[in-house]
Amino acid sequence: MILVDDAGGAYERIDHSPWNGCTLADFVMPFFLFIVGVAVALALKRIPKVSEAIKKVVIRTLKLLFWGLLLQGGYSHAPDDLSYGVDMKHIRWCGILQRIALVYFVVALIEILTTKLRPTIIGSGPFAIFSAYYWQWIGGLIAFVLYMVLIFTLYVPDWSFVLHNPGDVNDGKRFTVQCGVRGHLGPACNAVGYVDRQVWGINHLYSQPVWIRSKDCTDSSSSMGPLRKDAPSWCLAPFEPEGLLSSISAILSGVIGVHYGHVLIHFKVHSERLKQWLLMGFGLLICGIILHFTNAIPINKQLYSFSYVCFTAGAAGIVFSAFYILIDLWSLRMPFLFLEWIGMNSMLVFVMAAEGIFPAFVNGWYYETPKKSLVHWIHEHVFVNVWHSERLGTLLYVIFAEIVFWAVVAGILHRLGIYWKL
Numbered sequence: 266m267i268l269v270d271d272a273g274g275a276y277e278r279i280d281h282s283p284w285n286g287c288t289l290a291d292f293v294m295p296f297f298l299f300i301v302g303v304a305v306a307l308a309l310k311r312i313p314k315v316s317e318a319i320k321k322v323v324i325r326t327l328k329l330l331f332w333g334l335l336l337q338g339g340y341s342h343a344p345d346d347l348s349y350g351v352d353m354k355h356i357r358w359c360g361i362l363q364r365i366a367l368v369y370f371v372v373a374l375i376e377i378l379t380t381k382l383r384p385t386i387i388g389s390g391p392f393a394i395f396s397a398y399y400w401q402w403i404g405g406l407i408a409f410v411l412y413m414v415l416i417f418t419l420y421v422p423d424w425s426f427v428l429h430n431p432g433d434v435n436d437g438k439r440f441t442v443q444c445g446v447r448g449h450l451g452p453a454c455n456a457v458g459y460v461d462r463q464v465w466g467i468n469h470l471y472s473q474p475v476w477i478r479s480k481d482c483t484d485s486s487s488s489m490g491p492l493r494k495d496a497p498s499w500c501l502a503p504f505e506p507e508g509l510l511s512s513i514s515a516i517l518s519g520v521i522g523v524h525y526g527h528v529l530i531h532f533k534v535h536s537e538r539l540k541q542w543l544l545m546g547f548g549l550l551i552c553g554i555i556l557h558f559t560n561a562i563p564i565n566k567q568l569y570s571f572s573y574v575c576f577t578a579g580a581a582g583i584v585f586s587a588f589y590i591l592i593d594l595w596s597l598r599m600p601f602l603f604l605e606w607i608g609m610n611s612m613l614v615f616v617m618a619a620e621g622i623f624p625a626f627v628n629g630w631y632y633e634t635p636k637k638s639l640v641h642w643i644h645e646h647v648f649v650n651v652w653h654s655e656r657l658g659t660l661l662y663v664i665f666a667e668i669v670f671w672a673v674v675a676g677i678l679h680r681l682g683i684y685w686k687l
Contacts, residue, residue, distance in 0.1 A: 428501050
């Protein structure tokens with residue numbers, strides 16, 4: 266996430282896809298949700314007291330929602346803008362942690378409430394692990410059906426918005442987007458955007474959607490460039506990539522992760538675990554590819570389409586299996602210790618690095634102007650000037666001054682037994 270967020274501006278190919286398709290950045294959210302599901306299955310393997318477990322889940326969900334609003338609601342302007350505060354008329358209600366909170370809450374609650382229905386021994390049939398935890402799959406099915414019914418049947422009428430972008434020639438101007446359709450999967454008239462506009466209000470959505478880099482909006486696609494003269498009005502409109510309807514679809518990513526955790530718990534032989542994981546992983550991956558290239562349901566992160574769920578969950582399962590082979594089977598733990606350290610303090614690294622709170626703190630100590638701070642000096646003189654390339658320098662800065670730096674910090678904190686837990 267740190268890599269694609271902070272280096273994506275220099276290498277647009279790894280940044281989020283402007284609409285249909287899947288780039289490196291588009292794997293981040295479903296991988297988060299997948300591993301949340303795996304962790305839920307392991308953490309709730311034994312539940313001594315249901316009421317206490319529910320209480321912990323609710324409190325953790327509320328904490329995630331709080332941090333999500335604080336970091337991505339508009340209150341924090343880190344790292345470059347040293348001001349803070351948000352106009353409540355334009356606060357963004359949705360975000361990364363809010364989506365994780367919803368998925369975590371749903372899958373954890375199902376896991377807790379079905380604790381008495383769990384089997385102690387799994388049968389020998391090929392689908393025994395699925396039938397043993399059928400309530401989890403029923404929850405996923407409900408989310409899937411609700412999403413599919415709404416996205417293909419909900420009528421999307423014409424809508425309008427006022428551009429809020431101080432300094433822009435169109436600031437304060439009202440634009441109208443003509444729709445009047447059902448089942449549209451394009452940027453302007455999809456049900457995902459319609460639901461968010463109705464539920465949250467158009468002024469509370471993400472104001473810089475990635476579709477502005479699409480071919481409809483700029484001749485520089487997929488890079489950021491000036492708007493085309495004939496660009497449709499929706500290119501300037503807000504859109505919520507972590508919205509309500511797309512987050513309902515995202516529950517499936519968590520459910521699939523829970524399944525992988527159940528396999529880890531019940532199957533004790535390495536080959537059996539890998540057989541279950543890889544068959545499902547490649548099956549999901551192929552399903553997503555077929556849906557995309559037949560144009561049945563395009564892979565789309567912004568809509569969190571079903572093909573996107575399949576493709577990214579399959580990829581997550583395959584990557585998970587690969588790490589299992591490298592670390593658990595081949596005992597190659599040492600080269601991946603830095604990932605283990607970051608994972609143990611993932612909330613700290615997310616807040617300080619991915620959300621820019623630490624560089625914002627350092628930028629607060631500047632000389633003459635905010636652009637003359639230690640962070641900017643290191644970026645410019647240690648990386649960009651040395652390599653004589655803004656793009657390469659930015660990439661190396663993100664790798665060494667951010668990812669490696671926080672891996673070392675997380676390793677030190679691990680040695681000291683210090684962890685940020687929710």
